[in-house]
Amino acid sequence: MKELIRQTVQDAIETKQKFFATHEELIETCARKIADTLEDGGKLLLFGNGGSAADCQHIAAEFVNRFQMERKPLPAIALTCDTSIITSIGNDYSFDEIFSKQIQALGHQKDMAIGISTSGNSANVIRAAAVAKDQGMTLVGFSGAGGKLKKISDMAFCVDSPVTARIQEVHITLGHILCDLAERMLFHAQ
Numbered sequence: 001m002k003e004l005i006r007q008t009v010q011d012a013i014e015t016k017q018k019f020f021a022t023h024e025e026l027i028e029t030c031a032r033k034i035a036d037t038l039e040d041g042g043k044l045l046l047f048g049n050g051g052s053a054a055d056c057q058h059i060a061a062e063f064v065n066r067f068q069m070e071r072k073p074l075p076a077i078a079l080t081c082d083t084s085i086i087t088s089i090g091n092d093y094s095f096d097e098i099f100s101k102q103i104q105a106l107g108h109q110k111d112m113a114i115g116i117s118t119s120g121n122s123a124n125v126i127r128a129a130a131v132a133k134d135q136g137m138t139l140v141g142f143s144g145a146g147g148k149l150k151k152i153s154d155m156a157f158c159v160d161s162p163v164t165a166r167i168q169e170v171h172i173t174l175g176h177i178l179c180d181l182a183e184r185m186l187f188h189a190q
Contacts, residue, residue, distance in 0.1 A: 052116035100131040113132035
């Protein structure tokens, strides 16, 4: 068991090091776009399934409440939280539409959509991403090595790992870094 623990930690470290070593420029660009979006009166709309749904909620909470500094709340909404909306759309239409209809209702051209899918191919994430693009929103995709989300995103963060847990670990670290950088940019902290 101890060897399994050590190997899991080592794999997690290596996956993060490899990802962040190759994505620094894009992370900085994305953080600047998030800061600009929020400064211009836009909001973040996040969507994903399972563990990625939890990541959406976690990231939205960091923006709305605070992350590293005391500051005013920033507008971010996890589209994974309203069970009445999700179940009514799933029941009346299809599970594939649970996020796209919310993007249609809440999204505006000045907003940013953040879709999270470890496979990069979750049908409901891809449909919402397509609607966000049609509405003129900036689309950021967090995924594994590829998939459809990578192809349609304005900024694609693809984690090169076959292990869902390692991908999700990078995604939440990425979310923390983006929030930290955006806070610093918006509130002029060092």
